[in-house]
Amino acid sequence: xxxxxxxxxxxxxxxxxxxxxxxxxxxxxxxxxxxxxxxxxxxxxxxxxxxxxxxxxxxxxxxxxxxxxxxxxxxxxxxxxxxxxxxxxxxxxxxxxxxxxxxxxxxxxxxxxxxxxxxxxxxxxxxxxxxxxxxxxxxxxxxxx
Numbered sequence: 152x153x154x155x156x157x158x159x160x161x162x163x164x165x166x167x168x169x170x171x172x173x174x175x176x177x178x179x180x181x182x183x184x185x186x187x188x189x190x191x192x193x194x195x196x197x198x199x200x201x202x203x204x205x206x207x208x209x210x211x212x213x214x215x216x217x218x219x220x221x222x223x224x225x226x227x228x229x230x231x232x233x234x235x236x237x238x239x240x241x242x243x244x245x246x247x248x249x250x251x252x253x254x255x256x257x258x259x260x261x262x263x264x265x266x267x268x269x270x271x272x273x274x275x276x277x278x279x280x281x282x283x284x285x286x287x288x289x290x291x292x293x294x295x296x
């Protein structure tokens with residue numbers, strides 16, 4: 152994707168928020184990225200439209216899964232020199248707690264990276280980072296620069 156190359160060429164790779172704008176579903180969810188040094192935290196602000204179970208209320212599991220996947224992809228883009236957005240090969244998600252009606256935060260760690268494939272572990276939490284609401288482990292196909 153020319154957008155990624157343009158960001159690198161202009162020395163603006165740290166502007167991860169601009170990358171989020173290139174992902175339509177991330178833009179729809181309102182996901183933001185907070186960068187402090189080399190740490191990225193993704194932020195999913197709560198909206199009523201994210202609720203899947205109105206009785207609790209709880210965030211829809213599909214939104215949680217998408218947020219984990221987007222968190223992983225953003226970290227990969229930050230850590231690698233991909234020409235295009237990484238493609239998901241597979242992802243497994245562990246739903247640990249209900250996502251309540253509050254903002255949700257995420258972080259990912261690239262656990263292994265080869266020339267064409269990377270493994271990423273992601274966790275999301277709400278008020279306490281030590282109490283994740285979901286975690287994911289995914290494999291992604293990279294397109295090297």
